[in-house]
Amino acid sequence: MRMTSCTGRLLWACFTALAFALAPLLSYAAEDLESFKAEGATPSPQNWFTVGRDQNQSYYSPLASINAGNVTRLGFAWAYDLGTTRGQEATPLVVDGVMITSGAWGYVYAIDASTGREIWRFDPKADPRAARNPCCDLVNRGVAFWKGRVLVASVDGRLHALDAGTGKELWSADTIVDHKLPYSSTGAVYIAGDLAVIGNSGADMDKGGVRGYVSAYEIETGRLAWRFYTVPGAPGQPPEDEAMALAATTWNPDRSPDYQGGGTAWDGFAYDPDLRLVFFGTANPAPYDLRLVAGPSKDALYTASIVALHADTGRLAWHYQTTPGDHWDFDATQKLVLADLRLRGVTRSVIMQANKNGFFYVLDRRTGEFISAKPYTFVNWTSGLDSRTGRPRPSDDADWYSGPKNVYPSWAGGHSWQPMSFNPVTGLIYIPVIDASSVWIDLQQSGGRVRFVNSFLSALGIFPDDSYDAAALKPLFGPLPDRRTLQAARKVKLVRELMRAWDPVAQEIVWEQETSSGMRGYDGGAMSTAGNLVFQGCGNGEFRVYAADTGKLLKTIQTGSHIMAAPVTYAVDGVQYVAVQTGYGGTAFGVGEIPPSSAARKFQNSNRIIAFKLDGGLVPTPALRRDEPFRRPPANNATPADIQSGEIAFIAQCSRCHALGPNITPDLRKMSQETHNLFKDILLGGALAPMGMEAFGDILSERDVDNIHAYIIDKSWQAYREQEASKASRSGAKAPKTIE
Numbered sequence: 001m002r003m004t005s006c007t008g009r010l011l012w013a014c015f016t017a018l019a020f021a022l023a024p025l026l027s028y029a030a031e032d033l034e035s036f037k038a039e040g041a042t043p044s045p046q047n048w049f050t051v052g053r054d055q056n057q058s059y060y061s062p063l064a065s066i067n068a069g070n071v072t073r074l075g076f077a078w079a080y081d082l083g084t085t086r087g088q089e090a091t092p093l094v095v096d097g098v099m100i101t102s103g104a105w106g107y108v109y110a111i112d113a114s115t116g117r118e119i120w121r122f123d124p125k126a127d128p129r130a131a132r133n134p135c136c137d138l139v140n141r142g143v144a145f146w147k148g149r150v151l152v153a154s155v156d157g158r159l160h161a162l163d164a165g166t167g168k169e170l171w172s173a174d175t176i177v178d179h180k181l182p183y184s185s186t187g188a189v190y191i192a193g194d195l196a197v198i199g200n201s202g203a204d205m206d207k208g209g210v211r212g213y214v215s216a217y218e219i220e221t222g223r224l225a226w227r228f229y230t231v232p233g234a235p236g237q238p239p240e241d242e243a244m245a246l247a248a249t250t251w252n253p254d255r256s257p258d259y260q261g262g263g264t265a266w267d268g269f270a271y272d273p274d275l276r277l278v279f280f281g282t283a284n285p286a287p288y289d290l291r292l293v294a295g296p297s298k299d300a301l302y303t304a305s306i307v308a309l310h311a312d313t314g315r316l317a318w319h320y321q322t323t324p325g326d327h328w329d330f331d332a333t334q335k336l337v338l339a340d341l342r343l344r345g346v347t348r349s350v351i352m353q354a355n356k357n358g359f360f361y362v363l364d365r366r367t368g369e370f371i372s373a374k375p376y377t378f379v380n381w382t383s384g385l386d387s388r389t390g391r392p393r394p395s396d397d398a399d400w401y402s403g404p405k406n407v408y409p410s411w412a413g414g415h416s417w418q419p420m421s422f423n424p425v426t427g428l429i430y431i432p433v434i435d436a437s438s439v440w441i442d443l444q445q446s447g448g449r450v451r452f453v454n455s456f457l458s459a460l461g462i463f464p465d466d467s468y469d470a471a472a473l474k475p476l477f478g479p480l481p482d483r484r485t486l487q488a489a490r491k492v493k494l495v496r497e498l499m500r501a502w503d504p505v506a507q508e509i510v511w512e513q514e515t516s517s518g519m520r521g522y523d524g525g526a527m528s529t530a531g532n533l534v535f536q537g538c539g540n541g542e543f544r545v546y547a548a549d550t551g552k553l554l555k556t557i558q559t560g561s562h563i564m565a566a567p568v569t570y571a572v573d574g575v576q577y578v579a580v581q582t583g584y585g586g587t588a589f590g591v592g593e594i595p596p597s598s599a600a601r602k603f604q605n606s607n608r609i610i611a612f613k614l615d616g617g618l619v620p621t622p623a624l625r626r627d628e629p630f631r632r633p634p635a636n637n638a639t640p641a642d643i644q645s646g647e648i649a650f651i652a653q654c655s656r657c658h659a660l661g662p663n664i665t666p667d668l669r670k671m672s673q674e675t676h677n678l679f680k681d682i683l684l685g686g687a688l689a690p691m692g693m694e695a696f697g698d699i700l701s702e703r704d705v706d707n708i709h710a711y712i713i714d715k716s717w718q719a720y721r722e723q724e725a726s727k728a729s730r731s732g733a734k735a736p737k738t739i740e
Helices: 010-026 030-034 128-132 242-248 470-477 483-488 586-590 640-653 673-685 702-731
Strands: 074-081 093-095 098-102 108-112 118-122 144-146 149-153 158-163 169-174 190-192 195-198 213-218 224-229 269-272 277-281 305-310 316-321 337-343 346-354 359-364 370-375 382-385 392-394 405-407 421-423 428-435 438-442 459-462 496-503 508-514 526-529 533-537 542-547 553-558 568-572 575-582 608-614
Touching: 074 553, 093 144, 093 568, 108 149, 144 190, 158 195, 190 269, 213 277, 242 316, 269 337, 346 428, 421 526, 428 526, 428 533, 459 470, 470 640, 496 533, 526 568, 533 575, 640 702, 673 702
Parallel strands: none
Antiparallel strands: 074 608, 093 098, 098 108, 108 118, 144 149, 149 158, 158 169, 190 195, 195 213, 213 224, 269 277, 277 305, 305 316, 337 346, 346 359, 359 370, 382 392, 405 438, 421 428, 428 496, 438 459, 496 508, 526 533, 533 542, 542 553, 568 575, 575 608
16 A cells, blocks of 8 residues: 555554545445436435446436536646656546546556545556557546456456455456457456446457457455357357357358457446346447458347346347448447336337447447437438338448548547437536548459558548548559548538537537637537536547536636546545546547647646645646657658658557557657667567567567658658748748758
8 A cells, every 4th residue: 555644653653544535435334326316316415436427327417506507616636647658548537535536557546635635656567568559548447346356457357346445456357358469457447246347349449340248246355257259259159159150140250360350349338227138239340341251240249239038147138230241340339328218108228329430329228129219410311210120221422442532420439439428407408519521442343552450450431531532542542532622521620529418309409619729529428417517528628517408618617637538526524525537648649749739749648637626726737738849850761652651550550549640659759769769579589578669579570670760760850840840930941951
């Protein structure tokens, strides 16, 4: 245990005081958690028990001390340094004045929720080789708390059970079935009775992705209780159960065994204790190109589906496929919210999701019956849904097999993992919405140089944002629609982010507010309260508060920190607080350099928890970012063909973590001479594996590495020349001649 301000004789006194402070946490009655009701009420409104606060995963709090009448007084209370610069996506738990949350790699932090003082910190000592596996940074979306235990999954796929009072590890279990495949764990752990349920990620990775599954472990012992696979095994492998036998009929029996199938459950779980059903959503097929793996129906079960399992056995109860034949990366892994809604005069127990494919789904959570679905954002991938079953009719506008197509929503989704919130008072769902598209390209048929560059990357979706240049991309991918053509199809900006209030009964927008981020999924999740408030952090550093009923913007606080996670609210000694984790990363850092309008571009990417209360002060902003100048690069003797090959290999294998510009990973154009000298040993030999940069010798040849290095050096020279020319222009001197 880490002690602060406790030395010498005071050590025992401090320990005793800490033990008394944690006593409620250690002995918290399980009956309180079991008493979650369908309407989301709990007997302890001051607490936040699960990542969504209640059993319904509503992200709603009945606290109202901070309300629409006084929220203008909201200010800074305290901050806690998370000690990292990687992405932060977790919503903290708060139990009787103690905040518990997770961060990058699967670290866990216990903090005094009224002061920000650290109580303990847990390092999972995750295998650094796992750093290569997540598609979208070393993030973690939250912990679970049950009977004095904290549960977290580290990025390498180990499930850890910790003593809530001390942070001591009680047991750990390896949840990964094959470490030779690119599995990782980035999602929150969920509690289902006396079981801890966890999925995994890797459906977007090379080597044909991974085979998705969900595992349940006994909280007391760590013993595996059951495991449910979401897609069939390799052709010829006997099915594990009836569900896999059914799924196998929707996949091509002659597909290559290199393709693992995908369908991972990396987020979006829920549990109904009355029905004893575990719910979760599944990801895209692996690979994206279903021509390589799908059977005659083209459905590829159970990818892009909402699935219900019997918690006692792990057997399939029902499934609903939101995007049959998904080849646009339309995961169904968004948060799931349980509620009882009055529909056509009848109260029904439903499960709701703002799906990545742009439709808001309402299903009967007992049976999986389709009730309704309507688009909550602009959609062109389908011409409509069957009114009885909800099955979509794919449109010609989304048929990228026939040529590049601008598809709405983008692969980031109309709504991604960022939590939405259901407020039972207003009856509205508050959705962080992304109104953006992807230009999808078939790399097998592309007229450019990039052709099916590995066994998985057979398709590519490109954001047509401000950096999109069809002419510059043509040599790589062939002719693409230009921005003018794309803009002509819409009367709004090509990339927008909005907070939308959605009526799940009428299936319509009630109000909306466009944020000032507009950066394709950089904004954070939503949280609402009985104080008629909706809270959201944004990618540009703003922490925003809206009136829940009208959408009026009531308060904006500039934090100087990029915010992706959903906020939490709680009370300690009668004082209500609102807190949020901050830190740039996640999907954002893999799609390009940090945008100029982002707080993470102006300030250092200081990952922290920021807490607010009424009559608080100004939020201290991080130190200003200071970008190091470009050094003179080494000579580049590579041929243009080598550089082009290096660019293709960089796009295929490096670009999901490294952008050649400001980012949380190093700007490779600014490598030191020492790093240039070690470049081959880093990529092939794993010289920096302890720092999270694992070797790529199983994927890249020595020639590939040489070409990637040549491409980076070429880009370094471009940046260096531009820098020197700019310096000369400002001084009025003639730009110095540079020789490569």
